[in-house]
Amino acid sequence: MWKWLHPYANPEVSYHFTNKLLPWLSALAAIFLSIGLVWALLFAPADYQQGHSFRIFYIHVPAASLSMGIYVSMAIAAFSSLVWQLKLADASAAAMAPVGAAFTAIALITGAAWGKPMWGTWWIWDARLTSELILLFLYLGVIALHNAFEDKNLAGKAAGILTLVGVINIPIIKYSVEWWNTLHQGSTVSKLGKPSMSLDMLWPFIFCFIGFSLLVGVIICLRFRNEILARNSIRPWVRELVQQNTVK
Amino acid sequence: MQFNSFSDFINMGGYGFYVWLSFGAAALILTLLLISSKAGHQQIITQISKRKQREDKLRQAKELRKKQNEVLNEVTE
Numbered sequence: 001m002w003k004w005l006h007p008y009a010n011p012e013v014s015y016h017f018t019n020k021l022l023p024w025l026s027a028l029a030a031i032f033l034s035i036g037l038v039w040a041l042l043f044a045p046a047d048y049q050q051g052h053s054f055r056i057f058y059i060h061v062p063a064a065s066l067s068m069g070i071y072v073s074m075a076i077a078a079f080s081s082l083v084w085q086l087k088l089a090d091a092s093a094a095a096m097a098p099v100g101a102a103f104t105a106i107a108l109i110t111g112a113a114w115g116k117p118m119w120g121t122w123w124i125w126d127a128r129l130t131s132e133l134i135l136l137f138l139y140l141g142v143i144a145l146h147n148a149f150e151d152k153n154l155a156g157k158a159a160g161i162l163t164l165v166g167v168i169n170i171p172i173i174k175y176s177v178e179w180w181n182t183l184h185q186g187s188t189v190s191k192l193g194k195p196s197m198s199l200d201m202l203w204p205f206i207f208c209f210i211g212f213s214l215l216v217g218v219i220i221c222l223r224f225r226n227e228i229l230a231r232n233s234i235r236p237w238v239r240e241l242v243q244q245n246t247v248k
Numbered sequence: 249m250q251f252n253s254f255s256d257f258i259n260m261g262g263y264g265f266y267v268w269l270s271f272g273a274a275a276l277i278l279t280l281l282l283i284s285s286k287a288g289h290q291q292i293i294t295q296i297s298k299r300k301q302r303e304d305k306l307r308q309a310k311e312l313r314k315k316q317n318e319v320l321n322e323v324t325e
Contacts, residue, residue: 230292
């Protein structure tokens with residue numbers, strides 16, 4: 001595996017690989033998202049209790065689970081950067097943080113907009129909501145640390161340590177609905193093998209989820225190649241690329 | 249199709265405000281993030297090119313001064 005991975009530890013190879021990957025990822029994301037969202041908004045049946053407000057689910061749940069998924073990937077990148085000093089892992093962690101923060105914000109906003117008609121309140125200090133809010137602050141802290149130092153290696157180290165300490169929050173979010181029985185409902189989708197949802201509601205969710213995951217991939221790729229360029233600005237291959245791309 | 253008319257669709261069975269607030273906020277945040285991430289590429293390229301121009305100018309100035317000094321030395325000798 002290391003032999004296969006080795007060329008991708010080269011920033012130039014990763015940069016060009018990311019460039020090649022982007023159009024494919026973007027096309028797939030557009031296809032899955034448009035099918036998923038049209039299906040979710042127009043064709044999925046309304047919930048028998050929640051009516052059409054249930055459609056918020058198709059954004060809220062993918063956003064919330066991706067906000068945690070991105071954090072875990074960011075933590076893995078931060079760990080490899082701290083332990084094996086992979087500089088590209090730092091770049092990828094820096095690329096992931098703003099995307100994760102955006103999805104956490106979306107999960108919180110859609111959650112509030114769903115909570116108001118269903119629970120009668122925009123916000124409550126429920127365990128799930130509070131821990132998700134802490135996740136947003138963790139992301140903001142990581143972004144701030146990445147930008148706080150001129151030396152990107154030092155910045156990566158500081159942000160990486162915060163990322164790894166913050167991992168403790170992920171199981172707290174995940175199991176908060178079981179440990180503290182408060183307002184937020186339990187999981188409907190991820191009960192392995194036996195989701196408690198009818199199939200005509202589940203299928204559009206699967207499309208939305210895959211679509212949002214691909215969109216995450218697209219944005220991370222876009223930010224990752226920016227990070228690579230910024231961190232390698234004195235390398236000859238970047239200089240050459242800049243020369244080709246500057247309008248004289 | 250779950251809706252009979254366009255106004256039915258907008259109304260979302262009375263939950264229109266909350267549903268469109270959610271979809272609108274998500275669309276806005278993701279579009280802004282996507283655009284700024286994409287625009288960042290050209291921004292960084294411009295930044296690096298400006299830095300390179302500055303470095304080139306400094307180097308040229310240095311060489312010029314060196315030459316001037318040489319000429320000056322020859323004259324004084």
